[in-house]
Amino acid sequence: MEEMIQTERLTKIYEGISAIQDLALTVHAGEIFGFLGPNGAGKTTTIRVLTTLTKPTSGKASVNDFDVVKEPDKVKKVIGVVQQHLSLDRDLTVRENMEFRARLHHLGASERKRRIDELLDYVGLTENANRIVEKLSGGMQKRVSIVSSLMHRPKVLFLDEPTVGLDAQTRRRLWELIRRLNLDGTTIFLTTHYIEEAEALCQRVGILHQGCLIALGAPLELRQKLGLVTVETLVNNKETRYQYFADRAAATSYVQKLPSEVKTIIIRDSNLEDVFVEQTGQKVDGD
Amino acid sequence: MVSVLGDIYSVLWVDLRFLRRHWLRTLATSIVSPILYLVAFGFGLGRGISFGGYGYLDFVIPGIIALTAMTGSFNGAGMKLHVDRIFYKCFDEYLLSPISMFSLAVGKTLIGVVRGLLASVALLAVGIALSPTLIVSPLFVLVLVTSCFVFSFLGVLVGLWAKSHQDMGTFSTLVILPMTFLSGTFFSLSQLPDPVKAVLYVLPLTHSSESLRAAALGQPFPWLSFFALVGFGLVFFLGCLLALKRSNV
Numbered sequence: 001m002e003e004m005i006q007t008e009r010l011t012k013i014y015e016g017i018s019a020i021q022d023l024a025l026t027v028h029a030g031e032i033f034g035f036l037g038p039n040g041a042g043k044t045t046t047i048r049v050l051t052t053l054t055k056p057t058s059g060k061a062s063v064n065d066f067d068v069v070k071e072p073d074k075v076k077k078v079i080g081v082v083q084q085h086l087s088l089d090r091d092l093t094v095r096e097n098m099e100f101r102a103r104l105h106h107l108g109a110s111e112r113k114r115r116i117d118e119l120l121d122y123v124g125l126t127e128n129a130n131r132i133v134e135k136l137s138g139g140m141q142k143r144v145s146i147v148s149s150l151m152h153r154p155k156v157l158f159l160d161e162p163t164v165g166l167d168a169q170t171r172r173r174l175w176e177l178i179r180r181l182n183l184d185g186t187t188i189f190l191t192t193h194y195i196e197e198a199e200a201l202c203q204r205v206g207i208l209h210q211g212c213l214i215a216l217g218a219p220l221e222l223r224q225k226l227g228l229v230t231v232e233t234l235v236n237n238k239e240t241r242y243q244y245f246a247d248r249a250a251a252t253s254y255v256q257k258l259p260s261e262v263k264t265i266i267i268r269d270s271n272l273e274d275v276f277v278e279q280t281g282q283k284v285d286g287d
Numbered sequence: 288m289v290s291v292l293g294d295i296y297s298v299l300w301v302d303l304r305f306l307r308r309h310w311l312r313t314l315a316t317s318i319v320s321p322i323l324y325l326v327a328f329g330f331g332l333g334r335g336i337s338f339g340g341y342g343y344l345d346f347v348i349p350g351i352i353a354l355t356a357m358t359g360s361f362n363g364a365g366m367k368l369h370v371d372r373i374f375y376k377c378f379d380e381y382l383l384s385p386i387s388m389f390s391l392a393v394g395k396t397l398i399g400v401v402r403g404l405l406a407s408v409a410l411l412a413v414g415i416a417l418s419p420t421l422i423v424s425p426l427f428v429l430v431l432v433t434s435c436f437v438f439s440f441l442g443v444l445v446g447l448w449a450k451s452h453q454d455m456g457t458f459s460t461l462v463i464l465p466m467t468f469l470s471g472t473f474f475s476l477s478q479l480p481d482p483v484k485a486v487l488y489v490l491p492l493t494h495s496s497e498s499l500r501a502a503a504l505g506q507p508f509p510w511l512s513f514f515a516l517v518g519f520g521l522v523f524f525l526g527c528l529l530a531l532k533r534s535n536v
Contacts (some may be wrong), residue, residue, distance in 0.1 A: 053382055055535055076385045087377040091305050100304075103297035104384035106290070 002029040004156055004187045005050060010059035012045050019045040021211040023059070027204075029155075032178065032188040034202030036195070036272060038282070042211040043191035044084065047160050050189070051081050064155055077105075080149035080186075084160040086141050088148065090134040094125060097133060098148050105152035112151075119147040123177060139170035146177065150186075157181060159190040163197060175201055195273045207276055214279045222275045230274050231255060234264040242277065244270055294386040298394025299401075302367065306402065317362075317406035321355040322413065328473050329417070338475055341420075341504060348414040348421060349503040350472035352407050353495040356434040359406035361463060364399025365442030369455050372446065382534060392443060392527040399439025400432070407431055420504070427502040430513065434495040437516055440523035441491070447530035471496045491519040 005027035012019045020042040027033040035043045048054035050061055052072040060067065066074040088097045095116060102112040120126045123143045133141060142162065149157065159178065163171040178201060182188050192198055198205050199219050207215040207222075215222055227244025229251040234240055245251040251267050258265070276282070306313060325348070333343030372378035381391050415421050449455045470492035476484050487493050494512040501508050 051383060053379060053535055073385045076383060079383075081379075081383050083376070083379065085376045087375075087380055089301060089305070089371070089377055090375060091308065092301065096301075096304050100297075100301045101380065101384075103300060104294075104381065104386055106293070106385070 003027070004029040004064060005189060006062050008060040010049065010061050011057050012049055012054065013057045018211045023213055025206060025213065027187065027189055029187050030185065031203045032182050032190065032201050034198040034205040035189070035191040035208055036193065036198045036205050036276070037208035038193055041208040043208055044160055047158050047191060051079055051158055052076060077152065078155045080154035080157045082145045082149050082157070082159045082162060084164060086145060088133045088141065088145055091132065093130050093132055094144050095129040097144060098151060101148045102151040107151060115151055119150060123147050138166055139173065142166065142174060143177065154186065156187045156189060159188065161191055161193070163194065195271055198272055205272065207272070207279070209276070209280045215275055219272055222272065223270045226270055226275050226278055228270055230268055230270040232266040233258065233262045235262055237263065242274060244274065291387065291390055294390035295394045295397065297386065298381065298391055299397045302398035303401070305367070306398070313402060314405060314409060317359045317402065318355065318409050320358065321351050321410050324351050324354070325413070345418045345420055345504065346500070347473060348418050349500040350496045352410055352414060352431070353434055353492060353499045354467055354472050355410045356403045356407045356431055357438045357466070357492050357495065358463070360399040360403030360435040360438035361442040363402025363442065364396055364439040365446035365455070368395055368443060368446035369449055373449070373451065388528055388531040392524065392531060395443045396436065396439045399442050400435040403435035403439060404432070407435070422503055422505050424502055426508060427499065430495065430498045430502050433513070433516055433520065434499065437491055437495070437520040437523065440520055440527055444523050444526045444530060447527065447534065466490045466492045491516060
């Protein structure tokens, strides 16, 4: 399997604090890879290093076999980046923003026009091409951000928290777009702190905690290691405890044997949040 | 070479689109202060004063044009860059593209030059109407364009250096504002004691005012001041390249 992104003992230290530490990661060409973790876990730092915006303190990282430190220009030609914040020029129109990106990536005049029309059609924004970005809804702005980063046909698309701040319906529309892009051949590297987003989109996930990779694999694989069924119990009306079982029969059998002071029993499918809680003792949202 | 020029134009293009949409507001905000200075100092305070055989209005107009070139270029290059970098955070888009730091620095400088020239030319038109003795020679144009480049480089440098809006305000208050009033814009430095004069010659606007005034009034041209101005420009430009190089640390 062709590797699109590789890191080896990748470390970034800011003022004595490790934002990421000894990160060893491989992302396969053509997959949707999710980086899951709470705010401050080091997800954005990882994206900044992989996209050449930040230099690592030590270790190695490559994208499409190009070293991010030694060959930044080659890396920039094969990546598209959608940052967490809106990185469009709000005073310009949708078309002007896309043209600007196309110019920065050396697309000729006729190719620029053709590619802008094609991408606007791809995300259903043709009728909004001449609207000022500031006047668009959050979901539309995000779609413009995504298609603007695709002007030069990147092999890898980095999406930093792509759906943060969006409503559920808009989020699902963006998921569809991300899946379509992936089916069309783009490798996707996304960061998120939404469990359901990682589970819905990603073929593999890496779970990051305080700059360290604590789990890596397919969502189902990670859940299987833990147990596919979770039992939540409330002890003495205070403490919630989690137990994991291979299947529902084992979980039910466990519940039947619980003492009477253990209340509020929930039996449910386990999820990536459980994997995170089990490894760190904390929830992904930081509680 | 063609690619470098293309990249420079690509960087400039986006700022030109913005300027095209907001040109009237940009022009108005750039020339209000200089016109107020012209009225307050040229007509109010300076009426009846003469310098070396010239009326105060003739004396002060080239200085105010230099001042306009400074503020127009500095703000034109620095403010939007700063806002794009700190507030909108869209400056990273340049750093994510395969264009060189040189093209980026020059492209971002050119919008300051365009805006500085736009404001200066508007004020020059007012100046010529009020003081027909003003000479707009090729030398005058050379100094004006050079001044716009120098202060635009400074704007880009400060826009890249500032870590917050306060930093930008602090620089304007501690450097740009004193330069506005002390760099021979409104009075002749020849009246000042030598130690004070030496300090004021460390400010680029002093050299810009003196060179522009000499060119406008047909006086012997202070080439040393002009080359000092070019020197400031080179230092600021190298500072821009260094700041861009350090932006991914």
